Amino acid sequence: MTTLYNPLLNGFHPDPSVVKVGEDYYLATSTFEYLPGIPIHHSRDFENWTLIGHVALTEAQLGIADVPTAGGAWAPTIRFRDGVFHVIITVAMARGMLHFTATDPAGPWSKGEVILGVDGEESVNGIDPDLAWDDDGTAYVTYSGLIMSGAQLGAHLGVQQVKVDLDRHIALEEPRSLWSGTGLMFPEAPHLYRHEGHWYLMIAEGGTERGHGISIARGDSPEGPFEPAPLNPLVSARSTSRPVQNTGHGDLVVGPDGDWLVVLLGVRPRSMTRAFSALGRETFVTSVRWVDGWPEIDPVELRLRPGTAIIEDFDGTESDGDELDGEWIAVRRSPAGLADLTSRPGWLVLRGDGSTMDDAHPVFVGRRQQHLTNAVSARVDASAGVGGLSLRYDERFHVDLEVGGGSVTGRAVLGGLRQEWIHPFEGDVLDLHIVSGPPEGDGGFPRTSDIIRLAATIDGERVELGEVDGRFLSSETTESFTGRVIGAYAVSGTFAVDRFAAEGHDE
Structure with a gap:
């Protein structure tokens, strides 16, 4: 089955x-x-x-x-x-x-x-x-x-x-x-x-x-005329308590066991009123039956996969030779034109062009956030440039950890509002962390999707820089059709990443 x-x-x-x-x-x-x-x-x-x-x-x-x-x-x-x-x-x-x-x-x-x-x-x-x-x-x-x-x-x-x-x-x-x-x-x-x-x-x-x-x-x-089904809509989560909402935009297919299925989009909103979908629209599936010449579609049930862990050392194990694997994406241009995996073996090198994460064409390569509870860490070298780690919805909504100019800066850019947390740093290599998870101490009635925490590990000591209410990086707040993407970016000079690790779960 x-x-x-x-x-x-x-x-x-x-x-x-x-x-x-x-x-x-x-x-x-x-x-x-x-x-x-x-x-x-x-x-x-x-x-x-x-x-x-x-x-x-x-x-x-x-x-x-x-x-x-x-x-x-x-x-x-x-x-x-x-x-x-x-x-x-x-x-x-x-x-x-x-x-x-x-x-x-x-x-x-x-x-x-x-x-x-x-x-x-x-x-x-x-x-x-x-x-x-x-x-x-x-x-x-x-x-x-x-x-x-x-x-x-x-x-x-x-x-x-x-x-x-x-x-x-x-x-x-x-x-x-x-x-x-x-x-x-x-x-x-x-x-x-x-x-x-x-x-x-x-x-x-x-x-x-x-x-x-x-x-x-x-x-x-195929040109019609068409007679509507007596039980439309076939599936919808509106006005229900189902954990998967916005279910629609489907495509029918016969499944491996001969039964019909429909793939469709949906979201997993969180908060007291289920108002914020941190990951955006995802792909779901549910069963279909044909009754008296009409399909009937089951409600979409949540059945979570186990958590995942991805470690990218840029040594060719995960990446395809001298290119990033296909899970890496970039904004309005190809990752292959941004990511250099050959000039410094074992490192991802990005060359800044003056753009930032506020721009339409940042020097940024990232991966989709897959889990509602998620932790990303990156070991970086900013000795020859300025860059960092970013959690992006779009150029108006992103959270960054930027290294260079004598400091590590945590930054939240939320629809024109900006907040920064600055910690001095004069070294070369350090670890950056963007962690998202459920809010704590809310009395059982959370008013947001999650909390995003920004931190850096400097000389073996973890420094917490700041935290951001995750609702501001949700599809409902940003009105985005996409979702969260986390990755590395460069502003100026050369910025290098030695290790990128992402792990998460949805329990």
Whole structure:
């Protein structure tokens, strides 16, 4: 029996889409302003997942060098047909709707072709595209009609569809409107499925916040008309006490034991009123049953994995030769262009360019925070530059430990507010620590997600610099679509990291 761990993928992994090919499963998720973009995870048992590659390794494939925060790679759909893997995605506020192909899901993937509108001039204007084929091979792109450019910017036209020539990457018709849900806001994340003689159109609606849910309709053609299911929404956590909230944006698949499953996003909020989700939107899974021609989806249950520990010594054991492994990500540029693993063997060297964590293009490489109780330590050398360790949501919300100029500085940047704690330090090598965990002494009614503590170990003595209320680095406060990412950064000169260790659990 398959173990349905939840989260299926811990940490910042929103908008999941999955495809089954033989006995193998491949899962794609959103990455927004981070590179490499669109990770592909593989599993055979739906329990153990391995990152095997990314669709986009370079900025040019997505065009996100100057994308605003919250823009970038939104909501991929991954599909397989005639020996070819397909990923279709909207790169919001950048290149538009893109189509990627590969014969090996680990890559390399194509450069990404823009799917043009029927006039052949601009991208199809919408988000969350799905790709499906009917029996005669006609390709359908079904998407959420959120207008991302032009005079109607921000308008929502509901769920729309076009037939597409995938060789020329051009729509063959003007967009048509389809069933757009039960009337809740933001009908999005459509997926089309053929099952037992019917076409099913599954969508998310209610917004990707607490009102999120999944609804479905069916018809005799991929173009509709569609009849809504009698029990919509099929799944939603709104107005419930479930520990996993915001459940929606799902994709159906047949599981390893022959039963149906749905992968979907959700959050794990904490605090007295469950108001703050520190890790952002994660990937979850739950069971599906077909009853009288309609799917029924079980509520998403929390079933935690054991804790994890990652130690990176930059000696080639964890990293892939002279490059960081695929779990390392950077902001609007590739980690490979920032991380030097060869000039000082056994060390990660970053070269500052004057940017800081306040900037859109920091010299920063990090990893997703995977657990609600989490500790990261890094042994660093600031003898030839200024840099540090940062816990980032975006350029307006981050917590840093910076070394250089005769001091260690703890810093909290929270939406324009700044606070610093300074401790003198004239040496070269020291250990930096960012630890997050549940608040203490709250009488059983915590009013935040967690507490973030900043510390440094200098000459064998641990110095506590300061602490930050974790609610300020949650998806609800930052209004971010991403999640917490922790890593090293450089401001000026060369900043080197000898060892990076992260361990955590969710108990």
